[in-house]
Amino acid sequence: xxxxxxxxxxxxxxxxxxxxxxxxxxxxxxxxxxxxxxxxxxxxxxxxxxxxxxxxxxxxxxxxxxxxxxxxxxxxxxxxxxxxxxxxxxxxxxxxxxxxxxxxxxxxxxxxxxxxxxxxxxxxxxxxxxxxxxxxxxxxxxxxxxxxxxxxxxxxxxxxxxxxxxxxxxxxxxxxxxxxxxxxxxxxxxxxxxxxxxxxxxxxxxxxxxxxxxxxxxxxxxxxxxxxxxxxxxxxxxxxxxxxxxxxxxxxxxxxxxxxxxxxxxxxxxxxxxxxxxxxxxxxxxxxxxxxxxxxxxxxxxxxxxxxx
Ligand code: GLY
Numbered sequence: 001x002x003x004x005x006x007x008x009x010x011x012x013x014x015x016x017x018x019x020x021x022x023x024x025x026x027x028x029x030x031x032x033x034x035x036x037x038x039x040x041x042x043x044x045x046x047x048x049x050x051x052x053x054x055x056x057x058x059x060x061x062x063x064x065x066x067x068x069x070x071x072x073x074x075x076x077x078x079x080x081x082x083x084x085x086x087x088x089x090x091x092x093x094x095x096x097x098x099x100x101x102x103x104x105x106x107x108x109x110x111x112x113x114x115x116x117x118x119x120x121x122x123x124x125x126x127x128x129x130x131x132x133x134x135x136x137x138x139x140x141x142x143x144x145x146x147x148x149x150x151x152x153x154x155x156x157x158x159x160x161x162x163x164x165x166x167x168x169x170x171x172x173x174x175x176x177x178x179x180x181x182x183x184x185x186x187x188x189x190x191x192x193x194x195x196x197x198x199x200x201x202x203x204x205x206x207x208x209x210x211x212x213x214x215x216x217x218x219x220x221x222x223x224x225x226x227x228x229x230x231x232x233x234x235x236x237x238x239x240x241x242x243x244x245x246x247x248x249x250x251x252x253x254x255x256x257x258x259x260x261x262x263x264x265x266x267x268x269x270x271x272x273x274x275x276x277x278x279x280x281x282x283x284x285x286x287x288x289x290x291x292x293x294x295x296x297x298x299x300x301x302x303x304x305x306x307x308x309x
Contacts, residue, residue, distance in 0.1 A: 002293055003022050003172075004172065004276060004292070005019050005171070005172050005292040006169075006268055006289060006291055008167075008168060008169050008266065008290070009289060009290070009301075010167070010218075011036075012290070013039050014038035015035060015290040016298065016299065017034050017035045017038055018172070019296070019299050021034055022292070025174075026175075027174055029066060029094075031174065032170040033066065033182060036087040040087060041084060043125075047168075047186055048168045048184050049062060049086070049121065050123065051121070051123045052121060053130075054122055054127075055190065055195070056151050056158060056193060058127065059193065060122050060126070062077075062083070062121065062184070063078045063079065063080070063184070063186075063200040064184040064185070065101075065183050065201075065205060066094055066183075067180065067202055067207060068094065068208070069178060069208030069214055070178045073094050073100075075094025075095070076102075076199075076200035077200060078101065078102075078104070078200040079193075081121070082119065083108070083117065083118055084116075084117045087182060088116060092114050092116075093110070097110070101200060104194065121186075133158075133190060152192070155190070155192040158190035158191075159261065166219065167184065168183065168218075171214045171270045172214075172270075173272065177272070180208055180214070181207065181208040181214045181215075181230075182206070187221070196221075198223075198225050202231075203230055203231035204225040204231070207231040207233070208234070212237040215234055215268060215269040217230055217265055217266065217267055217268070218265070218266045219263065219266050219281075220261055220263040220264060222260055222261040223254055224265060227250065227254050227257060229265075233246045233249075236250065243275050243276070247267055247277050264280070266278065281306075282308060286304070286306070287306075288302060288304065
């Protein structure tokens with residue numbers, strides 16, 4: 001069984017580091033955390049970490065998760081503000097707490113307790129774009145009372161698929177044949193404060209089982225939550241389906257969704273034999289992802305399959 005790494009195009013700043021560590025024999029959690037930290041710190045990646053888009057109130061709220069496919073311990077954080085590396089806070093939840101998911105103030109309290117690095121994740125450019133959106137879209141009466149105004153209607157109008165597309169996802173099979181997954185995101189631009197997408201929800205945004213494989217989703221997290229997509233793919237493999245067929249079944253589950261926020265979603269999956277599949281659903285343009293396999297000098301980009309739901 002060959003080592004493998006799959007990450008999406010948002011993983012560009014970190015793919016080299018993660019591949020290098022996997023090639024050197026590092027464990028999947030270490031390799032994935034190191035790669036995602038580079039993505040989180042890179043302000044050119046607008047949907048992850050520092051430089052990510054803010055919520056309706058102009059605050060950057062970050063989500064991240066990791067899962068160890070051998071112990072099934074996971075660690076996740078949601079709606080975290082003011083910390084540079086949510087993936088490392090998620091890793092610390094996995095390793096140091098009897099819990100799997102912390103959100104908001106509790107997550108920030110824990111982050112401070114472990115001396116996680118603080119930062120202002122709202123970059124001047126994100127603030128400028130948010131301010132333009134605010135001036136154009138928030139009625140003058142509401143602007144006068146801001147932020148003490150109802151946000152529900154605004155949230156319905158504010159969904160911007162061009163600014164909410166992607167989490168970064170990393171899936172690995174390491175030298176010990178253990179399968180791990182990690183994800184990190186700022187979620188949808190202009191989301192309702194406190195909104196969690198699929199990324200911190202283990203089984204929705206990511207899942208791993210060293211006996212079968214791993215999966216992770218990007219795009220509209222609401223859909224992956226409703227269909228339990230990452231866990232579904234791995235469970236379909238457990239039930240005997242091939243990687244190919246498991247992803248097809250998860251796509252069929254997504255096809256059954258009615259109402260709510262139905263948009264683009266991309267499924268990433270690997271199996272324990274080192275095979276992989278990446279399918280972009282409802283994609284309007286070609287998406288690429290990064291693939292590194294044992295023996296490769298470096299990762300290379302591949303086009304995702306595109307399927308219309
Ligand atoms: N897939 C990321 C999110 O929906 O927040």
